[in-house]
Amino acid sequence: MQTRTNTFIAITSLFIALGCNQHKESVEPKNGGATEKTIEPTNKVVLSSDIVWQKLNPARGDQSPQAGTIWGNRNGKVATGFLAKFTDGFSSPPHIHNVTYRAVVLKGTIHNDDPKAEHMWMTPGSFWTQPQGEAHITSAKGDENIAYVEIDHGPYLVKPTDKAFDNGERPINIDASNVVWLNYEKSEWLAKDSKAEISFLWKSHTDDALQGVFVKLPKRFNGKLHSTGNIFHAVVVQGGLDYTLPQTNEIKALDIGSYFTSSDRALHSIANTSDKETILYIRTNGSLNIDNK
Numbered sequence: 001m002q003t004r005t006n007t008f009i010a011i012t013s014l015f016i017a018l019g020c021n022q023h024k025e026s027v028e029p030k031n032g033g034a035t036e037k038t039i040e041p042t043n044k045v046v047l048s049s050d051i052v053w054q055k056l057n058p059a060r061g062d063q064s065p066q067a068g069t070i071w072g073n074r075n076g077k078v079a080t081g082f083l084a085k086f087t088d089g090f091s092s093p094p095h096i097h098n099v100t101y102r103a104v105v106l107k108g109t110i111h112n113d114d115p116k117a118e119h120m121w122m123t124p125g126s127f128w129t130q131p132q133g134e135a136h137i138t139s140a141k142g143d144e145n146i147a148y149v150e151i152d153h154g155p156y157l158v159k160p161t162d163k164a165f166d167n168g169e170r171p172i173n174i175d176a177s178n179v180v181w182l183n184y185e186k187s188e189w190l191a192k193d194s195k196a197e198i199s200f201l202w203k204s205h206t207d208d209a210l211q212g213v214f215v216k217l218p219k220r221f222n223g224k225l226h227s228t229g230n231i232f233h234a235v236v237v238q239g240g241l242d243y244t245l246p247q248t249n250e251i252k253a254l255d256i257g258s259y260f261t262s263s264d265r266a267l268h269s270i271a272n273t274s275d276k277e278t279i280l281y282i283r284t285n286g287s288l289n290i291d292n293k
Contacts, residue, residue, distance in 0.1 A: 041246040042264050046070055048236075048257035051083060057158075063087055065138075070148075070259045071233055074156040081150045081233055081283070083257055086110070086140035093137070096164050098157045100132045102202065102212065103149045104237055104281050105176070106256050108142030113173070115161075125176030125238055125279055127201055127214075131169035135161040146257060148235050148281060150212075152204075174201075181216060191291030196221065198290075209285040217241065217270070217278040223293050225268040229286020232262045239278030244269035 051068035058064060065086050072080030083106070094115040103112070109121040112128050115137050122128065130136060149156075181197040184190035189198055197216040204210040210231065217239075240255045246267065254260065260268065265286065272278040282288070 040264075041266060042262045043246055043266055043268065044261050045243055045245065045252045045254065046259040046261075047252065048083075048255055051257070053085065056084070063090065065090065065092075067149075070235065071261060072151075072154070074151065074154050076154050078154060079150075079152050080154055080156065081148065081235065081259075084147050084149050086138070086145040086147075088141055088143060088145070090145070091137060091139040094135050094161045095137075096133050096135055096159050096161060097130065098132055098155070098159060099151050099153060100130065100167075100169060101149050101151045101156070102129050103127070103147045104235070106146045106148055106235075106237055108140055108145030110145060110147055111139040112136060113171075120173060120175075122173065123176050125179065125214075126174060127179070128173045129169075129171050129202070131167055131171055133163075133165035133167050134169075134171065135164045136171075148237070148257070150283065179214060181214075189288045189290065191289065194223075194291055196223075196290045198288075207285065210283070211285075212281065212283050213288075215280045215282055215288075215290065217272045217280070219272060219275045219277060221270075221272040221278070221292070223270065223291050224289075225270055226266075226289040226291075227262060227268065227284060227286055228265045228288075229284040230264055231283065231285040232266065233259065233283045234261065234268075235259050235281045237279040237281050239272060239274060239276050241278050242271045242273055244271075 053066040053068045055064040056067050065084055067082050067084055069082045072078050074080045074082050105122050105124050105126045107124060109123055111119045111121050112130060113136060115135060179199050181199050183197055184192055184194045187198050190196055195218040199214040201212045236254050236256050236258045243252045243254050243260050
């Protein structure tokens with residue numbers, strides 16, 4: 001059976017240690033960081049309404065899951081992030097994938113586990129990993145069920161369980177209610193007295209700098225997110241925000257499933273104008289600094 005939600009408690013101390021020591025190389029705006037060193041902005045936005053959906057298994061007709069690529073190419077060999085959409089009551093047959101993936105529930109409820117495991121429905125803001133070669137099923141229930149899926153290299157393929165193998169990885173399911181959030185006193189990636197919070201989800205075994213985090217922005221947040229990496233992908237998991245493109249000063253309204261990116265150190269002007277919290281999932285190989293205006 002896959003690792004259950006309470007597995008997260010065993011690794012919480014590791015993530016807290018990461019959070020408390022991550023910011024040593026981050027950009028400090030007051031000391032001339034990302035803002036001054038960004039010469040040619042590479043910021044880009046993809047709205048959820050711009051995503052093109054394709055059937056993952058056309059043979060299943062209207063019951064087929066759909067995929068919409070946000071960045072990369074899931075049919076190629078590169079790292080990729082895409083949205084997966086499931087119909088209400090969907091349940092896959094047992095299968096494996098040729099690559100490991102990570103995923104975040106954006107809408108609805110999703111179950112992903114060993115074929116014989118009892119259903120554990122994950123709500124929006126939950127995070128799970130699926131190692132390559134391990135047999136599992138995926139189910140969904142709700143009027144609209146969407147997950148963000150991420151792979152480190154493609155192509156992303158589905159194969160039968162007679163091809164199953166153990167690559168040494170172990171899956172993790174973390175329900176949204178068990179995500180551990182750190183404030184500015186626990187993570188130097190957050191400016192002093194910032195009301196934003198951060199949760200460190202994973203760190204690459206092959207690239208020490210590459211990692212994934214959740215960032216929670218409080219209601220009425222208005223500030224800056226400074227990124228130093230040449231890999232930076234951010235997806236809206238919950239709520240929404242206004243994003244100002246530095247090239248044109250155009251403001252884009254990002255809802256759940258929308259995305260912004262940059263390919264070099266960058267300054268991201270973001271505002272949560274609602275009375276609800278906004279959560280972002282960020283994949284980066286650099287550090288971050290989040291501060292209020």
